[in-house]
């Protein structure tokens with residue numbers, strides 16, 4: 034059983050993604066963490082008008098993974114365009130399980146709804162979603178919320 038943790042961007046979201054990685058490791062679950070990028074590393078602010086033109090650069094053997102953890106910052110009350118485009122670029126995910134997470138400052142808007150909508154075209158099973166919010170940089174105390182969240186969901190991962 035293998036988990037792919039795919040996230041964007043450079044500050045708070047990777048802290049949560051890496052925390053998930055540590056928690057999987059501590060629980061004997063094989064996971065891999067990857068930054069979602071487009072071939073031109075388009076800055077976030079320029080992505081909004083270019084979403085459908087972004088060429089996702091991650092190349093993976095998607096069949097290898099049973100679970101996908103997808104993380105995005107909340108950007109303008111929604112998910113980051115490159116994360117949307119990443120989800121759209123994936124093949125059919127039948128029999129795969131997905132957890133969505135987002136980081137933000139407390140105004141999540143339609144972030145999870147947007148990602149869920151795209152995911153629904155991929156036939157994956159969405160098993161959970163969560164938003165981690167703070168107006169401050171995520172410190173150890175904040176990351177304990179990720180630990181607590183993981184405790185709540187860890188039984189959803191089959192260890193085989």
Ligand SMILES: Cc1cc2nc3c(=O)[nH]c(=O)nc-3n(C[C@H](O)[C@H](O)[C@H](O)COP(=O)(O)O)c2cc1C
Nearest residue numbers: 042044045046106107108109110136137138139140
């Ligand atoms: C352009 C931009 C738009 C944002 N819009 C929102 C928003 O609508 N709601 C919210 O809660 N946070 C918003 N934020 C804050 C980010 O979601 C938050 O700081 C997030 O944790 C950043 O993650 P990152 O450091 O991994 O990019 C915005 C940040 C940026 C840069």
